[in-house]
Amino acid sequence: MRAFTRRRTINIIMTLLVALLLIGGSWIVSHTLVETHFLTGWVLLVTIVFLAAYNLRKAFPFLPLGTSALWLQSHIYAGLLSFVLFLIHVDYSLPNGFLELLLASVYLLVFGSGLVGLYMSRTFPKRLIELGDEVIFEQIPVIRKKIQTEVEHSILECAQEIHGSELPMFYRNELYPFIMRKPDRWSHLVYGHSRYWRHLQKKLSDAKRLSDAKRLFDEEELKALANVEIQLHRKHQLDTQETLQSALKFWLFIHIPATYSLLTFTALHVVLVQAWSGGAL
Amino acid sequence: MSNVQIKRPERWSVPFSESMTDEDVEHVLQMSLFSEGMIDPDQFGQRISLAGILKNDASLLKCQEGEIIIRKGEWGNSAFFLLSGSVNVVAQHGDDSLPAEILGRSNVRQKSFLDIIRQVWNGHRQVESRNLEKYSSESPSSRSTEQGTRVYLQDFSIALDLEKTATINAVDFFGEQSALGRIERTATVIAAGDCELLEIRWQGIRDMMSKAPWLKLQIESRFRMYGLQRFLQASPYFEHLLPNEDREPEEIERRNSLFQNVLDDAEFRSYGSYDKVERFTELVESGTASNLVHEPLIAKEGEYLEGVYLIRSGVARVSHQAGHKHRTVSYLTPGQAFGVNEMIEGWKTGQDADLKYSLRAVGYVNVIFIPIQNFEQAVLNELMVRDQSLSTLPDHLASKPDDEIGQIDSGLLEFLVERRFVNGTATMVIDLDRCTRCDDCVKACATTHDNNPRFLRHGPIYDKYMVANACMHCADPVCMIQCPTGAIHRNLHGGEVVINDTTCIGCSACANNCPYDAIRMVHIRDEQGDLIFPTASESDVSAPLSLTPITKATKCDLCAEQITGPACQQACPHDALVRLNLGTSETAAEWFNR
Numbered sequence: 001m002r003a004f005t006r007r008r009t010i011n012i013i014m015t016l017l018v019a020l021l022l023i024g025g026s027w028i029v030s031h032t033l034v035e036t037h038f039l040t041g042w043v044l045l046v047t048i049v050f051l052a053a054y055n056l057r058k059a060f061p062f063l064p065l066g067t068s069a070l071w072l073q074s075h076i077y078a079g080l081l082s083f084v085l086f087l088i089h090v091d092y093s094l095p096n097g098f099l100e101l102l103l104a105s106v107y108l109l110v111f112g113s114g115l116v117g118l119y120m121s122r123t124f125p126k127r128l129i130e131l132g133d134e135v136i137f138e139q140i141p142v143i144r145k146k147i148q149t150e151v152e153h154s155i156l157e158c159a160q161e162i163h164g165s166e167l168p169m170f171y172r173n174e175l176y177p178f179i180m181r182k183p184d185r186w187s188h189l190v191y192g193h194s195r196y197w198r199h200l201q202k203k204l205s206d207a208k209r210l211s212d213a214k215r216l217f218d219e220e221e222l223k224a225l226a227n228v229e230i231q232l233h234r235k236h237q238l239d240t241q242e243t244l245q246s247a248l249k250f251w252l253f254i255h256i257p258a259t260y261s262l263l264t265f266t267a268l269h270v271v272l273v274q275a276w277s278g279g280a281l
Numbered sequence: 282m283s284n285v286q287i288k289r290p291e292r293w294s295v296p297f298s299e300s301m302t303d304e305d306v307e308h309v310l311q312m313s314l315f316s317e318g319m320i321d322p323d324q325f326g327q328r329i330s331l332a333g334i335l336k337n338d339a340s341l342l343k344c345q346e347g348e349i350i351i352r353k354g355e356w357g358n359s360a361f362f363l364l365s366g367s368v369n370v371v372a373q374h375g376d377d378s379l380p381a382e383i384l385g386r387s388n389v390r391q392k393s394f395l396d397i398i399r400q401v402w403n404g405h406r407q408v409e410s411r412n413l414e415k416y417s418s419e420s421p422s423s424r425s426t427e428q429g430t431r432v433y434l435q436d437f438s439i440a441l442d443l444e445k446t447a448t449i450n451a452v453d454f455f456g457e458q459s460a461l462g463r464i465e466r467t468a469t470v471i472a473a474g475d476c477e478l479l480e481i482r483w484q485g486i487r488d489m490m491s492k493a494p495w496l497k498l499q500i501e502s503r504f505r506m507y508g509l510q511r512f513l514q515a516s517p518y519f520e521h522l523l524p525n526e527d528r529e530p531e532e533i534e535r536r537n538s539l540f541q542n543v544l545d546d547a548e549f550r551s552y553g554s555y556d557k558v559e560r561f562t563e564l565v566e567s568g569t570a571s572n573l574v575h576e577p578l579i580a581k582e583g584e585y586l587e588g589v590y591l592i593r594s595g596v597a598r599v600s601h602q603a604g605h606k607h608r609t610v611s612y613l614t615p616g617q618a619f620g621v622n623e624m625i626e627g628w629k630t631g632q633d634a635d636l637k638y639s640l641r642a643v644g645y646v647n648v649i650f651i652p653i654q655n656f657e658q659a660v661l662n663e664l665m666v667r668d669q670s671l672s673t674l675p676d677h678l679a680s681k682p683d684d685e686i687g688q689i690d691s692g693l694l695e696f697l698v699e700r701r702f703v704n705g706t707a708t709m710v711i712d713l714d715r716c717t718r719c720d721d722c723v724k725a726c727a728t729t730h731d732n733n734p735r736f737l738r739h740g741p742i743y744d745k746y747m748v749a750n751a752c753m754h755c756a757d758p759v760c761m762i763q764c765p766t767g768a769i770h771r772n773l774h775g776g777e778v779v780i781n782d783t784t785c786i787g788c789s790a791c792a793n794n795c796p797y798d799a800i801r802m803v804h805i806r807d808e809q810g811d812l813i814f815p816t817a818s819e820s821d822v823s824a825p826l827s828l829t830p831i832t833k834a835t836k837c838d839l840c841a842e843q844i845t846g847p848a849c850q851q852a853c854p855h856d857a858l859v860r861l862n863l864g865t866s867e868t869a870a871e872w873f874n875r
Contacts, residue, residue, distance in 0.1 A: 003875040004856075061725035061852040062397055064845050068721065072854040121717045121855065129713050129745055136739060137718060248717045 007073075015077045019084045026088045040089040041273070045266060047082045051075055052259050079114050086111075099272070103265045110262050113255040120251060124244045127192065131237045137245045144238055148179050151231045158224035167221050171228075174203045178232065183239035189247060197236045204229060293333065295766050295784045297359075297482050298340030306335045309479060312364050314452050320493040329488050338485025344368075344472035351456055351470040358767050359482045360457035366476025369446040370455065371469040392842050404731050407810035409803045409835075415783050448473060457500050458508050460486060464594065467511045482767045509549055512593055512649060518618065518660050519543065539659045548650040552577040552642035553595070576641035579648060580619060586627065586634045588652040590619040595646035595757050596703050599638045609695050610638060612703050614756060614864045624653060628661050643701055645757065688870035696743035697863060701796065705753025707777075707839055707860040709736065709849065710872070714745040715857035725852030726837075735837045736799070736849070746873070751849070752799040752837040754778050756864065760791040760800060769834065777839045787832035799837065804830045 030036045054075045057065050065071075086107055095104050128134075135143065155171045184194035207225070210216040217225060310332065314320055322331040342361075344350060350361060350368060392400075449455055449470075459466045460483040481489070490497045513519050522540040524533055580590055582602055590597075592613045599619065600607040613619055619640045627634025689697075697703050720738060727734040736751030758778045761769050768785040771778060780791070780800075792800040804812050812830040839860065840847045847860050863869045 058721060058724075058852070060401060060728075061721075061848045062400055062729050062840075062843050062845060064394075064397075067850075068852045068854045069856045125714055125716055125718075125857075128718070134713070134739070134742055134747065245718055248719065 011073065011077050015080055018081055022081070022084050022088065037089060038273075038277075040085055041270075044082060044085040044089055045270065047078055047085060048262065048266060051079055051082065052263060055256060055259070076118060079111065083111055099265070099269060103262070103269050106258055106262045106265055110255060110258045113251060113258060117251045117255055120248055124248055128241065128244055131241055133234075133237075135238065135241045135245075137242070137249070140238060140242050140245075144235065147231050147235045147238070151175070151179060151228050154224050154227045154231075158221055162218070162220055165221055166216060167224060170207060170217075174200065174207075175228065175232065179235060183243050185243045185246070188240045188243035192240060193236065194239065200232065293337035293765075294786065295768075296337040297480075297485070297767070301336055301340055303336070305341045306332050309335055309339075309341065309364070312452070314362060314364070319495045320489060324492045326492075331489070331492075334481070334485045334488055335479075338488070339479050339481045342478040342480055344476050344478060346472055346474045348472040349469065350472060350478065351466050351468065353466055353469045358460055358761075358770050359480050360454060360460045360486050361470075362454045362479040362481065363449055363451045364477040364479055365451045367448050367450045367473045368455070368476060368478075369448055369471045369473045371446050371471065391844050394844070397844060400729070404728070405808070406732070407806050407808065409733055409805050409833075410731070410808055410810065411782070411805045411813075411833075413807055413813070451476070454499075457486060458504055461500070461504070467515075484765060484767060504549075508593075509547060509649060510544060512591075513540070513543060513547065516591060516616065518589075518591070518656075521663055522659060536663075539663070543651060543655045543659050546652050546655050548652075549593075550579075550648045550650055551646070552579055552648065553645035576643060577646075579640040579642055579646070580636055582636050582639040584636055586620055586623050586636055586653060588650050589621055589624060589656045590640060591649040591651065592617050592619070593647035593649050596643045596698075596701065597646050597648070598641045598643050598698050600641065601638050607639065608691060609698050610691075611694070611866050612643070612698050613640070614703070617865070624656060625661065628657055643698060644704070644759075689866055689873055690744070693743055693746065693873065694866070696741075697869070700741060700748070702748050702753065703863045703866075703869075704755045704757055706756055706862045706864060707752075707754040707847070708863050709749040709751040709753070709837075710859055710861045711738070711747040711749055712745060712857045712859075713742065713747055715855045716747075716853075717855060717857075719854070721852045721854060722849035722858050725848040729840055729843060729848040730838075733803075733835065735835060750798050752778060752795075752839070753797060754837075754839055760795045764788075764791055772838075772841050775839070775841055777841045778836075779838045779841060780834050780836060782833055785833045787834065789832075789834070791834050800834050801836065802832045803835050805833050 026036055026040060029039060054071050057063075057071055058068065061068070086104075090100075090104060095101050151171075155168055159165050159168045178196060178200050181196060184196055187194040204225070207216055208222065211218070211222055309315065310322060315322060315331070320331070325331040325334070342350075344366075353371070455470060456466070458464070486500075490500060514523060519540060522536045522543075524537070528536075576598060579597060582600075592615050594615050597613045597619070598609055599611040599613060601610050602608075619638075620636060623634040623636055702708050718738075723734045723736070723738055726736060736749055738749055740747055740749045742748075754777050758769075758771075760778065761771075764770075765788060766784045766786055768781045768783075769778065769791045770781065787802065789802050792802050806812055814828070814830050845851050850858055850860050859872055861869060861872055
């Protein structure tokens with residue numbers, strides 16, 4: 001068994017065992033005089049604080065606090081267990097108060113965004129490799145500009161050589177909008193390509209068919225178009241790169257602010273519960 | 282533009298020792314070594330004169346009894362001329378060697394926990410900002426600081442068993458093997474009484490060798506004689522021949538004689554060029570690196586086996602001919618042997634053996650060749666005939682059998698050898714299948730290095746593996762070859778290749794020599810973020826400013842000062858990044874096949 005598979009198997013088994021212990025333990029405690037909600041609430045709070053501490057640890061890589069990989073593994077499985085704790089804490093039902101409902105919603109947002117992030121971080125790197133060239137995210141605008149320049153250079157060179165060439169017009173009407181177009185993020189994210197790219201490919205294929213029938217481009221123009229098509233394909237792949245890398249970076253812009261909101265609302269929740277629970281205690 | 286003006290650093294503008302005076306140079310030149318023609322000052326030119334070398338590349342040391350001059354295991358870039366007195370050399374292995382405590386070795390110079398905490402708020406805000414006080418001429422050099430903390434061996438006569446030491450008397454020299462061979466010190470040297478030494482950094486020895494044939498001859502013959510002996514003593518193949526107190530005197534004598542035979546007949550062979558760095562990247566880019574014509578052939582497949590080849594330094598490629606092409610099956614690093622399996626096979630069958638693979642030098646390679654009869658007599662007869670329990674050599678001595686060689690994907694192996702990444706002891710490899718491009722590694726590197734990342738998360742890719750542009754801390758660091766001041770050096774404690782920012786003159790020799798683009802030249806700035814320009818004249822600091830700002834070489838130091846080790850590896854959340862020792866294909870295979 002490969003090292004990662006073995007680690008994952010052990011971690012999942014351990015997490016399931018702890019989850020069963022939590023469910024069983026809370027069921028037993030619920031049949032005693034101890035207030036289950038307080039107990040699960042405090043355990044959940046400690047878990048959430050531990051989960052939030054991972055971001056703090058990242059800020060100080062030189063402190064001897066264990067590797068980030070170890071923290072992430074703990075973060076993932078503690079996060080999954082927190083959901084079990086959450087379900088026990090809310091009695092497997094929707095809370096009824098406004099603050100409680102808000103708190104539960106924020107928790108679910110944090111948990112859900114975490115799951116999405118986990119899915120993306122495990123699947124998107126493989127998709128990025130398949131795109132070929134490795135691109136640094138910050139350099140994408142520069143590369144895009146280079147592609148545009150190269151395409152325009154090919155078109156202009158062809159137009160200078162062939163008087164009355166149809167290629168510049170074809171570029172202006174059909175290709176230029178694609179070159180300037182921002183990535184079709186949703187399409188790239190879900191399907192790995194954009195609908196506009198399919199549309200463009202159809203246009204290119206039509207142009208070649210017409211040229212074969214001596215009705216559009218001559219041989220030189222087709223040669224220039226072939227070069228342009230390579231650049232367009234690069235641009236399309238760059239759009240996919242940008243979309244996937246953006247997603248890998250920007251899901252944290254939901255996950256982390258939501259975590260801070262969760263901590264804030266949780267603090268308020270704890271104060272209110274402690275202040276108004278004299279009778280229950 | 283910064284208001285601060287400092288002199289543009291040049292070769293010899295930062296001498297090896299601040300304390301070396303003109304009187305000292307005169308004094309040294311009067312010594313027999315220089316006055317009796319062994320090293321003739323007249324042979325040296327005006328630009329690099331002998332007096333200049335002595336003044337700038339040397340340091341005059343006066344040592345007292347028990348003073349430790351060299352510690353075994355250190356990485357050193359200098360050699361010592363013993364001008365008067367004598368020194369003791371302790372070169373024993375294992376339990377016989379002097380304990381670390383008695384040698385006054387300090388712990389690895391890592392930051393204390395408080396220093397680590399202080400990093401949180403002490404970092405510069407500006408890019409490549411420097412504290413300029415350290416560059417001022419008044420500040421003490423690291424050399425003089427080192428002299429100030431010289432360590433003495435306590436209870437010298439008791440601690441040192443004189444029977445286990447060799448004595449060197451004036452006039453003689455030592456330490457040149459590690460300085461020139463870029464290997465660690467193989468012995469501890471302690472002053473046997475009051476003595477006078479001339480310590481010369483290797484750049485100075487190199488210049489002296491080019492002008493003094495006597496010195497060149499002496500160093501080369503010693504390099505072969507002592508280097509060979511120590512290498513063979515350290516090799517596991519000849520471990521059983523080393524003196525052992527448990528054995529009978531006759532047995533010790535017999536084994537000594539066998540070892541001496543090996544020593545007498547072994548040959549030291551070099552392949553490739555020492556000083557000239559081959560720009561193999563150009564070969565890679567032109568697609569001709571893999572046709573192997575650029576790699577000197579050490580042993581050819583199919584030819585009669587004449588002996589065993591032990592790699593002393595560098596990396597060698599093991600390849601197998603398939604049709605008209607050569608397929609890389611493995612690579613060998615220092616200490617590993619080639620031809621052992623074929624020899625065992627031939628020895629068992631009593632027939633002549635042919636080589637199953639070819640061996641080629643990847644860059645500069647030193648090889649010790651042991652003829653077949655010596656190896657059979659000293660190793661195979663001793664281990665497999667006299668010790669009847671062994672039907673073959675122990676695992677750590679036998680080469681890997683054919684079916685175990687291909688542990689790494691053959692394409693990946695070609696990639697690693699072709700681009701010479703196998704030279705790295707801490708190569709940064711990124712598994713792109715797991716890397717989310719979060720740049721936590723880069724951020725961690727920047728945070729640990731005063732907001733200046735010391736590598737680029739970019740580099741050649743094979744399949745899903747990227748070798749990033751980060752210093753690999755090579756086993757054979759070619760970047761150190763042409764450094765005029767010795768600013769780039771091996772860390773005395775961990776062996777990492779590091780740059781002394783104070784003595785770096787920004788000449789770019791290391792950056793140009795590094796075939797992996799792992800060293801970056803940067804313009805340094807003051808606390809306000811302004812570039813620093815040197816004065817145009819050394820004598821007049823108020824002279825008009827030069828137009829080129831001061832530059833320094835920067836690179837990954839493997840976080841030698843940090844208690845956590847390399848921050849990049851520590852910070853990777855997805856186990857995608859590793860600092861991999863590609864010294865042996867087996868250790869690398871473990872990570873690649875995880």
